[in-house]
């Protein structure tokens with residue numbers, strides 16, 4: 420007589436074919452390591468030409484500058500030829516900007532829009548036709564808590580990340596009839612090499628921004644573990660830390676409190692950064 424077996428309630432996700440951008444460092448690298456450790460087939464990509472030595476041995480590498488349409492076409496060809504399709508695209512590559520609206524240069528705005536916003540747009544445009552043909556696929560875009568709540572002194576970064584949130588929310592509804600799910604990741608500060616990309620147009624404010632990232636107690640591995648749980652659950656918005664969840668809820672449900680907090684942050688920011696004469700040489 421056969422006894423009924425007790426099935427585990429834990430859902431083990433099937434092995435998947437995954438492409439990650441910005442995978443040479445920080446969150447991208449942590450995600451690649453975690454996916455690879457659980458047996459997923461991963462294509463790591465980054466702007467750097469040579470394969471980073473830090474990637475796990477089984478992970479394939481392709482140089483992909485998210486600003487380049489030609490690189491994206493090459494990535495699609497590579498995926499079709501070597502993987503036979505894709506299950507998950509992680510548009511993670513990004514750079515950082517911090518600066519006052521009247522100090523940071525227009526060149527810096529154009530640079531960050533091209534990488535952090537249009538880089539994600541290009542990834543979505545490149546792989547959506549394949550996902551539609553497959554009738555399945557998952558897109559995960561790395562934004563930031565800065566895409567949901569907008570502190571002073573970070574206008575360019577806040578704006579592009581809010582754009583990634585808007586793009587992702589749009590695609591949730593546009594692509595779900597095709598069997599495609601879309602998530603957006605919104606972490607607050609965690610320790611990575613992100614601030615190495617600062618361009619120096621408002622060095623004083625950049626220094627304060629770098630301190631926030633470098634002093635954070637959170638690591639990329641910790642954020643990646645939370646992100647992967649959110650991806651497996653196919654959450655629309657993946658908030659990775661308790662402070663982020665609190666401040667996002669306050670903005671949505673206690674608006675006067677949020678406004679008062681941001682007003683105070685604006686006054687403190689002005690006090691900290693408007694006492695010295697400003698450098699305007701790099702304005703344009």
Ligand SMILES: NC(=O)c1ccc[n+]([C@@H]2O[C@H](COP(=O)([O-])OP(=O)(O)OC[C@H]3O[C@@H](n4cnc5c(N)ncnc54)[C@H](O)[C@@H]3O)[C@@H](O)[C@H]2O)c1
Nearest residue numbers: 441443444445446466484485512513563608609611612613
């Ligand atoms: N570290 C934080 O505090 C934080 C917080 C919220 C969101 N984020 C976001 O997380 C993502 C990953 O950043 P990170 O913190 O791991 O920083 P990181 O600098 O360690 O990693 C970013 C990676 O993106 C790559 N990259 C830069 N420009 C590129 C381009 N044009 N094409 C392809 N790759 C490019 C870099 O080479 C690098 O490997 C970014 O989108 C960032 O905005 C970071």
